[in-house]
Amino acid sequence: MKLQQVICLAFIGCLSIASVAAEKEIDRIAAIVDNSVVLKSDIDDVVNRVKRNAQAQGQTLPSDQALRTQATERLILTSLQLQLAQRMGLQISDAQLDDTIRNIARGENLSLEAFRRQVEAEEGDYERFREKLREEIITGEVVRGNVQRRIYISPQEVDSLLRLMEEQGAVSEEYNLGHILIALPSQATSEEINDVKDRADKVMELLQSGSDFRRIAIASSSGAKALEGGELGFMNINEMPTLFAESIRDKKKGDLIGPIRSGAGFHILTIFDIRGENVAEIQEVHSRHILIKPSIIVSEERARSRLAEFVTQIRAGEADFAALAKAHSEDPGSKMNGGDLGWSEPQVFVPAFRDTLLRLAPNDISEPFRTEHGWHIAQVLAKRVVDATADKKREQVYRMIYNRRFNEESANFLKEIRDEAFIDVLPES
Structure with a gap:
C-alpha cells in the first residue's frame, strides 16, 4: 500500500513538472x-x-x-x-x-x-x-x-508683454523646437551635477559632429517629448519657457543651443523650422446651444435622444430653438438667453464644440454631440471675419503667457508626482 502511495505521488510530481515545463510566458511585470x-x-x-x-x-x-x-x-x-x-x-x-x-x-x-x-x-x-x-x-x-490652478496671470503682465511686442514690431515668427533634457536627480549633489553636465556635453559633441537630433533625443532625453524625437511643435517665442526664449533669440534654423542649466537639468535645443504667423484677421461665430447633462436619472442615451427630438422639431418648424433652450438647457450661463453664446472665436470652446461650430454653415443645426460637459445641439447663427483689434491682441498675448506657464508647470507637476511615487523597474530576464 505504501508503495502504491509512493508511485502515485511520483506520478503527480511528474505531471506537475510536465505542466510547468509546458507553461509559456504570456506577459510579465516590467x-x-x-x-x-x-x-x-x-x-x-x-x-x-x-x-x-x-x-x-x-x-x-x-x-x-x-x-x-x-x-x-x-x-x-x-x-x-x-x-x-x-x-x-x-x-x-x-x-x-x-x-x-x-x-x-x-x-x-x-x-x-x-x-x-x-x-x-x-x-x-x-x-x-x-x-x-x-x-x-x-x-x-x-x-x-x-x-x-497653479497659473495666475495679472493684467499688468499682459500689458507689459503687449507693450514689449509692439516695441519689437510684434514678433510673429513661430519656432518648431527640438529639445533634449539630461535630467538632474532631486536634491542633486555637486558630484551628480558635474556627472550630468559631462553627459550633456558629450551629447552636444555628438550633435555637433553630425548625429541626428531626433535619434539622440529618443536615446538620451528625459523630456516629455523624447519618444517624438524631442519635437515640441510650433510656438511663438512668448509661449515657450523663458529660458528657451532667451536662448534662441537671433538663432537660425538648424542652430544648436546649449547645454543650458535649469532646476530640471541641462537642456539642449535646436530649431527644426521657423515660420511667420502674420494673422491679421480672426474668424468669429455667433452661436447658440442646448445642453443636457447625463445623470443617475437621465442616461447618456436618453440625453442624446431627447436632443435628437428637439432637432427634428426645430427643423420641422414645430418648435423654437430659443424657447427649447430656456425650457430645457442645463447651461446656466446661456439658458435664459435662449442658449445664445454671442460672438466668439471657435477656439475658446472645448475641441468637440469648436469642431462642430467650424463645420456648420450659418443657420445649420447640428446633430447631438458629446463633450466633457454633456450632450449638446448647436446652431451657428452667423459667421464673420474681424480685424485683430486691441482686445483680440490682448487675448492672444494672454494665451501666449498662459501656454508658456502651462508648459512649465506641466513639467513640474509630472516631476513632482514621479518623485513622490514608489517605482521599481524590474530587471529584464
Missing part, C-alpha cells in the same frame, strides 16, 4: 508603479509604434534598449496620472470616447467605418486604440486640472 504595474507587452506596443512611425518617416532610431527605457518612463508617468485620475473620480464614458473618435475621423475626411479600417491597418487592434485614446484624454485632463 515595473511596479505605486498601486499599479507596467507590463512588458505595453512597453512592446510603444516601441513598435515608434518603430513604425520612424520607418514611415525614414528616420533612424537608437538601440532597442534605449527605446525600451524611454517607453518604460513614458508608461510610468501614464500609470501615475491614471491612478491620480481614479482618485479624482475622473472618467471618460464610451459616449464621450465615441464622439471624440467621430471628430477625429471627420477631421481626416473619413467615415467612421473607413477610419476604423485605417486604424486596424496601422495599429492592428481597434479596441486597443480606443482604450489608448481614452487614456490620453484622461491624462490630459489630469494635467490640465492640476496645472490650471
Whole structure:
C-alpha cells in the first residue's frame, strides 16, 4: 500500500513538472508603479509604434534598449496620472470616447467605418486604440486640472508683454523646437551635477559632429517629448519657457543651443523650422446651444435622444430653438438667453464644440454631440471675419503667457508626482 502511495505521488510530481515545463510566458511585470504595474507587452506596443512611425518617416532610431527605457518612463508617468485620475473620480464614458473618435475621423475626411479600417491597418487592434485614446484624454485632463490652478496671470503682465511686442514690431515668427533634457536627480549633489553636465556635453559633441537630433533625443532625453524625437511643435517665442526664449533669440534654423542649466537639468535645443504667423484677421461665430447633462436619472442615451427630438422639431418648424433652450438647457450661463453664446472665436470652446461650430454653415443645426460637459445641439447663427483689434491682441498675448506657464508647470507637476511615487523597474530576464 505504501508503495502504491509512493508511485502515485511520483506520478503527480511528474505531471506537475510536465505542466510547468509546458507553461509559456504570456506577459510579465516590467515595473511596479505605486498601486499599479507596467507590463512588458505595453512597453512592446510603444516601441513598435515608434518603430513604425520612424520607418514611415525614414528616420533612424537608437538601440532597442534605449527605446525600451524611454517607453518604460513614458508608461510610468501614464500609470501615475491614471491612478491620480481614479482618485479624482475622473472618467471618460464610451459616449464621450465615441464622439471624440467621430471628430477625429471627420477631421481626416473619413467615415467612421473607413477610419476604423485605417486604424486596424496601422495599429492592428481597434479596441486597443480606443482604450489608448481614452487614456490620453484622461491624462490630459489630469494635467490640465492640476496645472490650471497653479497659473495666475495679472493684467499688468499682459500689458507689459503687449507693450514689449509692439516695441519689437510684434514678433510673429513661430519656432518648431527640438529639445533634449539630461535630467538632474532631486536634491542633486555637486558630484551628480558635474556627472550630468559631462553627459550633456558629450551629447552636444555628438550633435555637433553630425548625429541626428531626433535619434539622440529618443536615446538620451528625459523630456516629455523624447519618444517624438524631442519635437515640441510650433510656438511663438512668448509661449515657450523663458529660458528657451532667451536662448534662441537671433538663432537660425538648424542652430544648436546649449547645454543650458535649469532646476530640471541641462537642456539642449535646436530649431527644426521657423515660420511667420502674420494673422491679421480672426474668424468669429455667433452661436447658440442646448445642453443636457447625463445623470443617475437621465442616461447618456436618453440625453442624446431627447436632443435628437428637439432637432427634428426645430427643423420641422414645430418648435423654437430659443424657447427649447430656456425650457430645457442645463447651461446656466446661456439658458435664459435662449442658449445664445454671442460672438466668439471657435477656439475658446472645448475641441468637440469648436469642431462642430467650424463645420456648420450659418443657420445649420447640428446633430447631438458629446463633450466633457454633456450632450449638446448647436446652431451657428452667423459667421464673420474681424480685424485683430486691441482686445483680440490682448487675448492672444494672454494665451501666449498662459501656454508658456502651462508648459512649465506641466513639467513640474509630472516631476513632482514621479518623485513622490514608489517605482521599481524590474530587471529584464
